[in-house]
Amino acid sequence: MDSGHTIPILGNGYVRYIDHLGSDLRIVESARISYKSPSKGEDQDKKLLSYLYKNRHTSPFEQCSITYNIKMPIFIMRQFVRHRTFRLNEWSGRYSELADEFYIPTQWRAADAKNKQGSQVSSELDHAALTQEVKEAHEKAYATYQSLLQKGVARELARAVLPVSIFTEVYVNCDLHNLIHFLQLREDDHAQMEIREMAAAMRVVAEQLYPWTFEAFHKYRLGVTDRTKSA
Ligand SMILES: Cc1cc2nc3c(=O)[nH]c(=O)nc-3n(C[C@H](O)[C@H](O)[C@H](O)COP(=O)(O)OP(=O)(O)OC[C@H]3O[C@@H](n4cnc5c(N)ncnc54)[C@H](O)[C@@H]3O)c2cc1C
Incomplete structure (x- = not known):
């Protein structure tokens, strides 16, 4: 995926891919260091990744991360910043004039x-x-x-x-384990529609970068409502 690939969300907003670290193979390699064993071919590597995911061996997934540039309304930003493992920088309304751009739902x-x-x-x-x-x-x-x-x-x-519907912008970097945790919480039907739309766009980017991981995500997690289980 090219840096700058952009998915429009919420009218004036977007989720933009900047860059990323690692791949599905990095996750497998990181896990194999436990035994100092080399890759055993694509099929075995993919099976191992699926096993790691299913059994919550989560730390190898933290070896990968994605940086996004996201434009969202401030009331969604307030929900977004609750995710403490995300590293982010935000456009400053102290240092620059905010633009005349507000979120208006297409349907009330x-x-x-x-x-x-x-x-x-x-x-x-x-x-x-x-x-x-x-x-x-x-x-x-x-x-x-x-x-x-x-x-x-x-x-x-x-x-x-200014109202909380005004748009703000962030650069955010998150590791894959915590991104998945975020997606489980914020794509859930208990989450507000607007943050679900944003989370879905973030997932679409991540799916292209880590296809084996997201195959496991859909197989083992999507739709799981037991909130006591963490990714
Ligand atoms: C549908 C929905 C409704 C919500 N409603 C409200 C609400 O009404 N009011 C409100 O205040 N919040 C609300 N929240 C926010 C919610 O309480 C969490 O703060 C938010 O979802 C982040 O979850 P988290 O802490 O698991 O994730 P993150 O902050 O991304 O952390 C990921 C994981 O890292 C670990 N971790 C990170 N930081 C620490 C730490 N300092 N100490 C210990 N462990 C840590 C935890 O295991 C955590 O699960 C809502 C969330 C959702 C999804």
Whole structure:
């Protein structure tokens, strides 16, 4: 995959591949150091990787990592930064002026009556009217931000009027073991739709880089809802 390969998400956002370390073979080689044994051919290597995955021998997967450039709304960034093993740097609203780019859902969801974590697209909502109302709120907030800047207010304070739907950008590096842990949590149907869309794009990149690992991921993990099991 070429550096810069970009998957659009959430309107103005994206998940962009920057570079990566290692391969499925690196995982196998790292595991084989235990016995100082050489590769036994592709079939055996693939079987070993699947065995490692299934039996949670997770540390060889930490020998690999991916760097992404991701653009997402700030309210999704707040969920993203909970993943403490990710190494990241973020665009600074102290040092540069934030762009006039806000996330607006294509369809509005209503809260689920029973499941607190759930929401569904609702025909009872007036989608066009809601979109218009939110666009106007964004315009007003951004105009106030500009006005404060023009009056000499520091960027670090003027940004306080901006909504959490504004886009931010990060460079993030994560090892494969913890990326898989993240995907299990954030592609799960308990997670918010927006972060699920972002996680899915991150997985699409990772699948191309580590195909054997993701074959095992789909075989043993996807859909597993037992949260006591870590990847
Ligand atoms: C659907 C959903 C809803 C959520 N709702 C809320 C909410 O309402 N409020 C809220 O505050 N959070 C919420 N969270 C965030 C959640 O509590 C976790 O903080 C987040 O999912 C990160 O999980 P983690 O700690 O396993 O992952 P990471 O931080 O990526 O860590 C990966 C693993 O590394 C280990 N690790 C990392 N750092 C440490 C450490 N300092 N000490 C010990 N072990 C460590 C742990 O084994 C951990 O599982 C929600 C998450 C999800 C998926």
